[in-house]
Amino acid sequence: MKIEGNLDARGLRIAIAVTRFNSIITERLAAGAVDALKRSGCIEEDITMVHIPGSWELPLVVRELAASKKYDAVIALGAVIRGDTPHFDYVAGEAAKGLGQVAVQSGVPVAFGVLTTNTVEQAIDRAGAKSGNKGFDAAMTAIEMANLLRTIRGQ
Ligand code: INI
Secondary structure, X not given: OOOOOOOOOOOOOEEEEEEOOOHHHHHHHHHHHHHHHHHOOOOHHHEEEEEEOXXXXXXXXXXXXXXXXXXXXXXXXXXXXXXXXXXXXXXXXXXXXXXXXXXXXXXXXXXXXXXXXXXXXXXXXXXXXXXXXXXXXXXXXXXXXXXXXXXXXXX
């Protein structure tokens, strides 16, 4: 037997948590995520967009969204750019670790759409330029994981 999640977003309720820090990048990630959701059948009313200060705040906010049981998946979007800060490693590390913990502890899929790059140019490349749009990719993963977990749980 083979089990896998499909990419049909009809009926899925999705929350997107997006940072205002580096908003020139994260707005593009959010647009990519919404594009992926809509093109996969998700309707506007089933998409909740939550704006938060920075990537450090993502785990706490995403934990609350997951705990609300209102969403089939949560998409976390941010951009941590090394050139901006000497505490890059702390912000990026805590965001990654915290989001991973939220997913495992809540049982709600959390898609990791946080860019961690050395330069602004690299972030732009991943937010709709040369290297695709990681917000779009994260949304597709959220859809697949929401459907996969539904299947595994027999819903
Ligand atoms: N937050 C980011 O999302 N990306 C960054 O690159 C960044 N830098 O460079 O510092 C950043 N810092 C803010 C941080 O996430 C918190 O919002 C802040 O420390 C207040 O808690």
